[in-house]
Amino acid sequence: MSQLQSNPLPPLHSQSMKRHQACTSCRQVKLRCDNAQTFPAACTRCRKNNxxxxxxxxxRRIRTKHRLSEVTQELTALQKKLAEKSNEDSQQGTAALAGDSAPQDGNGETILDDGFYFMSSLQDLPHPTPYLGDIELKPDQAVALFEHFHEHYYRHCPILNTRRSVAALYSRSPFLFWTIIIISSRHHPTLGFLCDVLTEPYRSLLEKTMMAPLNALEPIQGGVLLCVWPLNVRKQIYDPSWNYCGLVTNAAIRMGLHRSGGYRRENISPTEIRAQSKTWMACCFLNYSHMWQTGVCLLPEVPNMLTTIPTPHSKMEKEFLAKNSVLRLYAKTTTVLGNLNENVDVAFLQYLCKDLDSLRKGNKEIWNPEADIILLGAQLCIYTQHLERTSRRDGSAQRKVLISENDSSADILANIVFGIASRLITTFTSPESQIRPYVPKHYFQLLLLASTLILKLSVVYPSVIGPMEVLVQNLIAQAYQNLDSWSVREGDDFYRAARLIEALAQAQKKHQLKMKEARNALGSGITVLRDAIVTHRALRGEDEDEGMLQRQAVHVRDFGQNGREGITITKDESLGERPRYPDGTEYVDASSWEPRVQDAFTDWNLPWGWDPAWSQDFGINMDANMFL
Structure with missing residues (x-):
């Protein structure tokens, strides 16, 4: 974009205009405010007093005299309304108990949202105590982490067959068991230390699982959960979620999960069929959520293979299906727009996005702020992709003829994108929404996308965004403070995102922000986030290009009950055999990962149109993008 390479822009407001640097809280009490120095973080006083x-x-300052009587009257009126609402809710609850019953499956078993793995007694827990590497997981820790996962995480991806005990789950799939533990421990208030000590041995278990054939449902479900809540990585380019997404999607297709009847076996229960259908829906959700970054679409027939699960649906399942339907429609819309070579009118984009709005109306009973974030994110990606395409047009003769019309269209698009990004940030950071750090990574990536988009628009379209400088400042501050408060350890995803916004916001406030373009960007998706990362590196004085990821080979350990001691790897030199583990499986050395991964990929028909076996011809580095 030629506009992005221009000189630093002049201030959005004239220098003669009075500028209020103090925040409203400090102005109310007439105290000095250091908001200008701490931006985008809160000022010292607000941060200290929360x-x-x-x-x-x-x-305008609110006069505090004679306010006591007014506040008392407001409080009395509020208490009266709450009492009336409580009576109405109790009456509705009584009527519901006397009338409709909870939905039941094909066996007559009730479908409830509050059911999870059985763990009411010691017999329901793994025995003897499970180890991961040298780390012991005590029974009370396992119970606390499973309860934490059920309360905060599971509703975002309710794909598991939870009608069994935790011990049965561990016996059936240690990988799925430890995946739940590692995800739940990340933000647990008292057991967060387990995430740090379990991460490295879990990576070894992950490597061993992903290199083996995924021919059972539980390993696929573990891979899905890991893609929804990935492990922390040092840099975003090292996140292998996209590769794991491809593995589990192809494994699901090979098992037939994309069929309406699921993967049929003798005496398979309706509960198992539901779990298989939901697992396939989650695989599609993962692919849809990666589209705006990679620009790679599933084949047209994939979104139509299986679009629902056997009825009836619980409330949790309805919410899951509603979010999935939003991203499925976004995928179809993106595919349609990608096939149009001519310029697309803004009115046509608005017409397509109305279909997304209709999903909100059709799911009014179960719609929530999280679904609203998914919908706003889909609309934001549609408009942003077209805005970037408009900005990349060359200086051809047609461009010179239509320059005024196209510039006007770009301004309209910039206004629309700014409005959607503002609503997304407001919805995400509003206390009423109650968005917590347990949401899937896709949510927080949309928040980061909206924040960087607003900063970029303020640079590229100063005439459009200039009059809203104060709003820009408040939105960026809200996003930064939200991400910064979620960071639990230095270097995690939230920490890096907050530092990115902080650096760009400070440069933008000084009118020194020059957005750069990413070179050799992987994929054809929305580039604004990659451009922001490159700009951040430039602000730190670092070069954009990075060397190959060098990762030290790890020693794969046994994951049975007696994991305290290392494995004795046997090798029969006379027979020329490769080293093997005690269970007979072949030892996998890090140097042999790449060819084996490529062999596994070439054996599968990738539905998203990317062939890793030939990726070197397209400049994709297997080392940097495949390895953990």
Whole structure:
């Protein structure tokens, strides 16, 4: 974009205009505010007192005299309304108990949202105590982490067959068991230390599992959960979630999970069929959520293979299906727009996005702020992709003839994108939404996308975004403070995202932000986030290009009950055999990963149109993108 390479832009407001740097909380009490120095973080006073730190030029101090009687009246009225609502809810609950019953499956078993793995007694827990590497997981820790996962994580991806004990789950699939443990421990208030000590041995278990054939449902489900909540990586380019997404998707297709009847076996229960159908829906959800970054679409027939699960549906399943339907429609819309070579009118984009809005109306009973974030994110990606395509047009004769019309269209698009990004950030950071750090990574990536988009628009379209400088400042501050508060360890995803926003926001406030373009970008998706990362590296004085990822080979250990001691790897030199583990499986050395991964890929028909076996011809580095 030629506009992105221009000189630093002049201030969005004239220098003569009075600028209010103090936040509203400090102005209310007439205290000095250091908001200008701490931006995008909250000022020192607001951070110390846990107050909302916002700047508003139109703010007027509220006189505190004679306010006691007014506040008392407001409180009395609020208590009266709450009492009336409580009575209405109790009456509705009584009527519901006397009338409709909970949905049941084909065996007459009730479908409930509050059911999870059985763990009410010691017999329901793994015995003897499970080890991962040298780390012992005590029974009370296992119970606490499974309860934490059920309360905060599971509703985002309710794909498991939970009508069994935790001990049965561990016996059936240690990989799925430890995946739940590692995800749940990441933000647990008291057991967060387990995430740090279990990560490295879990990586070894992950490597061993992913290199073996995925011919059972539980390993696929573990891979799905790991893609929804990936492990922390040092840099985003090292996140292998896209590769794991391909593995589990192809494994699901080979098992026939994409068929309406699921993977049929003798005496298979309706509960198992539901779990298989939901697992396939989750695989599609993963592919859809990666589309805006990679620009790679599933084949047209894949989104139509299986679009629902056997009825009836619980509330949790309805919410899951509603979010999936949003991303499925987004995938179809993106495919349609990608096949159009001519310029697309803004009115046509608005018409397509109305179909997404209709999903909100059709699912009014179970719609929530999380579904709203998914919908706003889909609309944001559709408009942004077209805006980037408009900005990349060359200086051809047709461009010179239509320059005024195209510039006007770009301004309209910039306004629309800014409005959607603002709503997404507001919905995400609003206390009423109650968005917590347990949401899938896709949510927080949309928040980061919206934040970097607003900063980029303020640079590229100053005439459009300039009058909203204060709003830009407040939105960026909200996004930064939200991400910064979620960071639990230095270097995690939230920490890096907050540092990225902080660096760009400070440069933008000083009118020194020059957005750069990423070179050799992988894929054809939306580039604004990659451009922001490159710009951040430039602000730190680092070069954009990075060397290949060098990762030290790890020693794969046994994952049975007695994991304290290392494995004795046997090798029969006379027979020329490769080293093997005690269970007979072949020892996998890190140097042999790449050819084996390529062999596994070439044996499968990749539905998203990418052939890793030939990826070197397209400049894709297998080492940097495949390895953990």
């Amino acid at each position: 107050l909302q730190c916002q700047v508003d030029p139109n703010f």
